[in-house]
Amino acid sequence: MAASRTDLGDFLRSCRAGLTPETVGLDDGGPVKRRVRGLRREEVAQLAGVSVDYYTRLEQGRHSSPSEAVLEALARVFRLEPAARAHLADLARPVRHRTAQPPAQRVRPAMQQLIASMTGHPALILGRRTDVLAANAPARELFTDWTRMPPRERNYARWMFLDPMAAELFVDWPTVAAEVVGTLRLYAGRHPDDVRLTELVGELTIKSAEFSAWWNGHQVHERTHGVKRVAHPAVGPMTLRYETLPLPGDADQVLFIYHTDPGSSSHDNLALLTMLPGATTAPPGGRVQLNPSAHRTEPGRP
Template sequence: MGREHAVRDFLRARRAAVSPGDVGLPHAPGARRVPGLRREEVASLAGVSVDYYTRLEQGRALNVSDSVLRAIARALRLDEEEVAHLRDLVGPSAGAPRASGRATQGIRPGVAQLLATMESLPAYVLGWRGEVLAANRLARALFTDFEAMPAPQRNLVRWLCTDPTARELFLDWEDVAADAVAALHRQVGKDACDPLIAALVGELSVVSEEFARWWASQRVFSRTHGVRRLRHPLVGRLDLAVEHLLVPGPLEQALVVHSAEPGSASAEALGLLASWTAPGRGATPQEAERGSRLEG
């Protein structure tokens, strides 16, 4: 990928998404050669020279001042998430080494202990590339056993985009997977030269048509909270609130916790799933599912 390509692709996509009428420009007769705004129109709206904007879009301008960045953001009608992404790509700190760019990550012993004690709540720790660094017993039963996978494959985006069981599990799989891709795209701005990100994007662009389409859209998104609607093969329908809690430190990890409304059918289903994963229980959820089918 590289920072230059990331800047170019993002600005071109955002420029193509804005029509002249969106920003008050008069309609010109005849067909336009490019969708959306032309470079000279963006430059005029932002109050910069065409040459400067061209160099910026080509990734040849660094350390863009916040005032210029904001002017370009207004011209392209960027939201705050997109402004933050553009700042990461071309702002004063663009290209600076990041601790989060380490090839491998682990979690602190205290975080691992916290994860293990959350027996009634499915929870896992995400790395900045979407790696599932650790998952508690209930999360492995609810989603998939990431820890049984080879380490390079323990990635939430890869699982969502390539595993058929993920499509079956999430009732709104397309929204969940598209958000995960957009969240990965948001992280790229922070280290566009990361070789592991480049390898992951290259792999998924080949094996997943949906990933390739979502990646090309240049949408960015930051995980914070939401709702997950699932149909689990063992316990049925669950509606769960999800919170992404930042783990303090330089590695940009997040503790992702799911919970059900007390007294709800989802809470009952989650409790049932927890009972199947309790220490000393004779059957795993997969074995229990096979057994229930035989009994049926």
């Protein structure tokens, strides 16, 4: 379920289907109805400056090492954004056969203390596969209390699709959920041999029709910053801005910090949320770290 050689072809087909001749300045053929959605293979090949046979072999997974020049040409034709360009490059890398899993992730104690001190802002740290590695009290009150879940369930994507409360919390749940799938797709391209990601994707594909449809769409999303609208059952609606900060020393750990516009009703509601009993209570054991890797074990399968 994670990235494989066929994913390069699937991604190219998805990109090709998302464009029209008019978009790229080609004649649409007049009243003759096109037999395929989007661009034809020969049109992509023409625009990219490669032979039709070469491009066809790329889509069919029969060419393993396209050059950087070819990848750049395809990214230009498909008008890919930076995250999608990086994903294309990841998918085109030679397949590596590696059985060892990456080392367990661990949040540094100083970082745990830092997010715990952010009593006015929800903050959490996501790791590989969107595993929830740490979350402060306001974040647990805003989203869910991951400390009360079995280790294998402490995963943001899993919560997003399998907990009905997530769909009720986010006003724009389809958009937010689709972005989570795009994040997993981006990760899958970088780590095609992650067995636990394969297991997570397999579980979500079986249990969520929405996840399955978005996963097969091959869209990617990079977490940087943005806005999320929520309807919190205890304090009401809030428009939350968030910023993401990759943590030095582990590129797969990302800190999320949520805030609101001063003077807004969302600001007032967030202040109320931080005063709720759950937002001022330390998790069991008095720690914000959720990943038990501190005990030299990988978190349970997400």
